[in-house]
Amino acid sequence: MLEQRVVLAVEVRRFKCASAGCPRRTFAESIHALAGRHQRRTQSQARALHALGHALGGEAAARLANVLGLRTSADTVLRELRRAPERKRKPRPRVVGIDDWAIARGHQYGTIIVDLERREPIEVFAGREGTAVAAWMRAHPSIEIVARDRAGAYSEAVDIALPAATQVSDRWHLLCNLRDNVERLLCRLGxxxxxxxxxxxxxxxxxxxxxxxxxxxxxxxxxxxxxxxxxxxxxxxxxxxxxxxxxxxxxxxxxxxxxxxxxxxxxxxGTFPERAPRARGPTPLDPYLSYIEERIAQGCRFPELIWQELKQRGLYEGTGVNPFLYWMSA
Structure with missing residues (x-):
């Protein structure tokens, strides 16, 4: 049934006003329960597009809607979201996270604000200037904790708008910065x-x-x-x-x-950039690493001997000694 296209042909009655002073000489019968004025879709279809758009966003909702037989586009889904009445007022945010995102990388950026207690975005706007962020923060004085990256623009905006709020670095940026600095250090000291x-x-x-x-x-x-x-x-x-x-x-x-x-x-x-070493991929020797390390710790320096011992333990016959020598020299 979902692949079948359905067209509803609805006939409505048109009435004529008997009052000579009426500016609208004629008017049609209302079918608001079925579809709104000047609409090309029913109310149930509009509600379905609104639910898909709210859950998935424009592009993803349009793809799923086409699979379900609701022919539409991402722009139409977004229009339905903007046209829908405001939902029930939600509790005021107390702990929020703020970060930037690339609309067009290197050219245009936006800002996203997420309620970390409810784990859902509550605001998205273009630009990442401190003035816009400060204005939004002033409109939400209930915020007590702000998780952000180490950029100065957001820090200054929070200091100006909510000086009593606690600012913390979010976990992802802390781990990302730590990883980048450790990699740089290891490459420089290679x-x-x-x-x-x-x-x-x-x-x-x-x-x-x-x-x-x-x-x-x-x-x-x-x-x-x-x-x-x-x-x-x-x-x-x-x-x-x-x-x-x-x-x-x-x-x-x-x-x-x-x-x-x-x-x-x-x-x-700043200094000579060392090239990062390539990650070592899986090898047939991986299941036997503990045994190899134990034999090396015992003082064995004869790769052919360890290789023969591994073959007796079930190492694949096609594994030659050359990759084993390469592994021992690494």
Whole structure:
């Protein structure tokens, strides 16, 4: 039934006013219980679109409505929401969260305010200026706690409008800022961490044949990584030298034949930006990591021996020793 299009043909009576002074000579019979004036949908369909729009928003509600057989668009859903009478007054907000969101990233932003106790948005408006936020805060003096990011605009707006309100940093921004700073620190200290790892000595008796890895030897991929890093350091130093001489980002990029965004990243980094290491994906050795670490702690330095022991424990025969050697050197 939902795929079938239904058209209601309604005939209404038209009456003629007997009063000669009546400005409306004729008038039609009211069918407000079925549909409003000048409407192309019934009241029940309008209520259904209003419920979908309030629950899902414009685009998502329009997609679901089309599946249910209610042919409509996102703009029509939003018009139904604006046309509907105001709902029952809700309790005044006490704990709110405020953040910005991108209408067009890099060009236009908006502000969203959420009631954290009821967990639903209560206000969305264009712009993220402190004056608009302060005006909204003044209109809601019941607010006691404001959760926000570390941007200064919202902090100043709350201080001006509600000086007695408590401001806290929300959990998401705290964890995000912590993660970004730790990643930056680890990338910047990459060479020092590698040097420190090479100085670690594992004590204990070596089982099986004596086999010691030379601390000064590097794998080919490690030598290639160091060479590429040295080239990037040299390029970074040239970019910073030209920037100190007054060169523009575009001019430096053209002179060194690199993209101007790379120049911008170098200049804004403050120090040489280390590349983040690639995340290690799953390997067939993952179920046996605890056993491998136990054997290494016992002093075994013979990968082929541990590999044979893992095969006896059920390691897949197609797993060669080369990836195992690579794992032990990491």
């Amino acid at each position: 060479p020092q961490l590698r040097q420190a790892a090479q100085k670690v000595e594992v004590g204990g008796v070596t089982l099986g044949r004596q086999w010691e890895l030379s601390r000064n030897s590097l794998w080919s991929w490690q030598r290639l990584s160091d060479q590429r890093r040295a080239s990037r350091v040299e390029l970074y130093e040239r970019v910073m030298a030209l920037h100190a001489q007054g060169g523009t980002m575009k001019g430096i990029g053209q002179e060194l034949s690199i993209d101007h965004r790379t120049v911008r990243n170098f200049i804004t980094a």
